[in-house]
Amino acid sequence: MIRTDRSGTDFKAVPSAGLKFLELDMPVLGNLHLHFDAGEEAYVKLSGEYHLFPAYTAREGDRLVLKGRNLPAYLRHGQKERLRIDIHLPEDTAVDLTFLAGVVSLNGGYGPLSVKGFSGEVSGYTGSDRVRVRLRCGDVSLAGLPGEADIRIGLGSSTLRWSRLLGTERVGVRCAFGGVELLVPPEWAQKEEQGGFFKKKRLHAPPGSSVSASVWFGGLDVGSSRGFTAP
Structure with missing residues (x-):
């Protein structure tokens, strides 16, 4: 009741x-x-x-x-x-x-986690292995993401953070206009790049992992998550 x-x-x-x-x-x-x-x-x-x-x-x-x-x-x-x-x-x-x-x-x-919004923010830590986020405009800042994740933003930004990569991650983030930052353990902070107007990066990650990001117009960076510890 x-x-x-x-x-x-x-x-x-x-x-x-x-x-x-x-x-x-x-x-x-x-x-x-x-x-x-x-x-x-x-x-x-x-x-x-x-x-x-x-x-x-x-x-x-x-x-x-x-x-x-x-x-x-x-x-x-x-x-x-x-x-x-x-x-x-x-x-x-x-x-x-x-x-x-x-x-x-x-x-x-x-x-499983599904978020669909026009404008807003999604942040925090999740252990979900199936994540889907759709925002027309806003910010997505998440840590964890041990499995499948599909994140799409029209106008805004996204920061995704891992304290370690397990070999189970299948993550893709797309932002039309704005910026994306991937923060990963130092040993995996390498990437393949595609420049020009359309930017795309894919991490050299452990076998089984696939982490990629693309931005039509804006900034796209890969950095170290050194010092970050997942909850």
């Missing part, structure tokens, strides 16, 4: 046993923080202005679903307080996010 406290912060909890998916669809997302540390209960904490909160939050079978059509309310009433959503989930939960504008912070997780 979902419950709400009376402290001014909306709090909703569901049993975490059997929970496999998070589906979130909100135009105005605000600041979303995903934590993969749920115990017996998965829960959602909301803070900000109520007219921007999800209109629907419920568990449907093995799914936790949050939905809201809060863009009209945002245009009508504006926003005076920051909207923050904290969701605590089991570590292997699959995540599917759709939004118009928002900021997503990842704190772990091993399930």
Whole structure:
């Protein structure tokens, strides 16, 4: 059962046993923080202005679903307080996010991750071996990425970081206009380059790994992640 406290912060909890998916669809997302540390209960904490909160939050079978059509309310009433959503989930939960504008912070997780937004940011650490990110404009700054990842940005930037390469990475990042930076262990900070208007680099990585990046117009760099330790 979902419950709400009376402290001014909306709090909703569901049993975490059997929970496999998070589906979130909100135009105005605000600041979303995903934590993969749920115990017996998965829960959602909301803070900000109520007219921007999800209109629907419920568990449907093995799914936790949050939905809201809060863009009209945002245009009508504006926003005076920051909207923050904290969701605590089991570590292997699959995540599917759709939004118009928002900021997503990842704190772990091993399930498949899909993010589709018009404008925003995606940052943090993920242990997911299947990542898909689509942003029309914004920034993607991620660490971890031990498996497949397909990241595409129209206008913006991306920084991807690894403390070590395992030989399982199949990562591709594309940015039409902006910049991409790949930070890898020093022994792998070599690359193949294709210059000119369209820039492309591919790392000489351990057998089994494939890490590549391309930028139509902008900067593309490969550097060392020396000193970085994954969570």
